[in-house]
Amino acid sequence: NAGVTQTPKFRVLKTGQSMTLLCAQDMNHEYMYWYRQDPGMGLRLIHYSVGEGTTAKGEVPDGYNVSRLKKQNFLLGLESAAPSQTSVYFCASSRNYRGGDNEQFFGPGTRLTVL
Amino acid sequence: AQTVTQSQPEMSVQEAETVTLSCTYDTSESDYYLFWYKQPPSRQMILVIRQEAYKQQNATENRFSVNFQKAAKSFSLKISDSQLGDAAMYFCACMEYGNKLVFGAGTILRVKS
Numbered sequence: 001n002a003g004v005t006q007t008p009k010f011r012v013l014k015t016g017q018s019m020t021l022l023c024a025q026d027m028n029h030e031y032m033y034w035y036r037q038d039p040g041m042g043l044r045l046i047h048y049s050v051g052e053g054t055t056a057k058g059e060v061p062d063g064y065n066v067s068r069l070k071k072q073n074f075l076l077g078l079e080s081a082a083p084s085q086t087s088v089y090f091c092a093s094s095r096n097y098r099g100g101d102n103e104q105f106f107g108p109g110t111r112l113t114v115l
Numbered sequence: 116a117q118t119v120t121q122s123q124p125e126m127s128v129q130e131a132e133t134v135t136l137s138c139t140y141d142t143s144e145s146d147y148y149l150f151w152y153k154q155p156p157s158r159q160m161i162l163v164i165r166q167e168a169y170k171q172q173n174a175t176e177n178r179f180s181v182n183f184q185k186a187a188k189s190f191s192l193k194i195s196d197s198q199l200g201d202a203a204m205y206f207c208a209c210m211e212y213g214n215k216l217v218f219g220a221g222t223i224l225r226v227k228s
Contacts, residue, residue: 042219
């Protein structure tokens, strides 16, 4: 099992450009998440999905859009990148219930720089 | 909204010694979960230990244990017999309804040989 994978690993954008980050998981998890990590602030939730075809806003959703067309994939889009979106982005997935098996599994992260 | 506070930006420990990382949280939920994640320089997020709020017994995973004080909303991580491989950023997190994690700002742990 590959677990959670993210594409690409690194990207440099110019202000105003758009891009899509792809997250894929092979664990048949219902829940998927997108976080951003900034120095001194830990990880913050951008958007999440509780199942195929559903998405919801997290703590810092502005400037981002997401889609979950297939259960195994969760896409994060930046329509018009801004320097404030320079960050490391993590995707995660988990089962769909709270209990002893509710661990979130994380991808390796994508480092995005917006000039 | 939930908040998680890690008041130690950086900690150091001598190899083979014991170190404790602090975490406090605030939540209005009665049923919740607490986690410690490790992030080495590789950037990969690794689950260290998990605690269910309804369990009074402190969780333990080999050299890692927690001191869970529910009334004080405190959740500290103790690392015994510290090893060079323990050097990393450590994040405390609280899981709220919907399986969403709220993270603290992190503590950098340095291990001296």
